[in-house]
Amino acid sequence: MHYDFANIFYLYDVKDVYFLKEVIMDALYLIKNRKSVTTFNNKDIPSDIIAEILNCARVTPTRNYAQDWKFVVIKNKPLKKNISELCNIDCISDANILIAFFSKDNKFKIEYTSAAIEAMLIAANYYNVGVCWQATYGEPYSKEISALLKAPNDLYLMGLVALGYYDFTAPSFHKIPSLSEMVIAEKFK
Numbered sequence: 001m002h003y004d005f006a007n008i009f010y011l012y013d014v015k016d017v018y019f020l021k022e023v024i025m026d027a028l029y030l031i032k033n034r035k036s037v038t039t040f041n042n043k044d045i046p047s048d049i050i051a052e053i054l055n056c057a058r059v060t061p062t063r064n065y066a067q068d069w070k071f072v073v074i075k076n077k078p079l080k081k082n083i084s085e086l087c088n089i090d091c092i093s094d095a096n097i098l099i100a101f102f103s104k105d106n107k108f109k110i111e112y113t114s115a116a117i118e119a120m121l122i123a124a125n126y127y128n129v130g131v132c133w134q135a136t137y138g139e140p141y142s143k144e145i146s147a148l149l150k151a152p153n154d155l156y157l158m159g160l161v162a163l164g165y166y167d168f169t170a171p172s173f174h175k176i177p178s179l180s181e182m183v184i185a186e187k188f189k
């Protein structure tokens, strides 16, 4: 199924874009059109949208419902700047909200975190909120950021998710390999 949004908006003269999205945007469209954004404007993200984005992380699969996570929601500008300097990622200081994703230690913490953050990225795209993911597990600065956020010792900083509205996105020039380059029929030759 393919949706041509521009045509549909024109056809129905729809004013309420969010309503239209609820009706016609399906999960596959969102997954295939998800993108990262690193340049944010100053507009605030409503707290109920942040809550919904976090809710999408909350329900991602873990073995035996481990869900051993804590999400630190950071709005404080000096704190974001401090974190941005520690990890040397500029967009963090410009983000409206920074979410620091912590996990307890368990065998699959990387898999669990990755699934949860991907869900957040898709949810953010659904709300037209720009989002960028930085993986932090094992990075030298992650202990410093954890200390700055007063994280308990049994939690690992697994990722940082920067969120904000945006005016434009830089076009991506990366070519993603085609499915035929990835899919193997039955066995490797």
Ligand SMILES: Cc1cc2nc3c(=O)[nH]c(=O)nc-3n(C[C@H](O)[C@H](O)[C@H](O)COP(=O)(O)O)c2cc1C
Binding pocket: 034, 035, 036, 037, 038, 089, 132, 133, 134, 135, 172
């Ligand atoms: C595990 C992981 C780590 C990433 N780390 C960074 C990062 O440190 N800095 C950054 O600007 N983007 C980071 N990104 C975002 C990627 O650069 C971005 O996903 C990539 O350019 C592809 O663009 P797209 O998400 O729009 O498809 C990271 C993405 C992933 C999945």
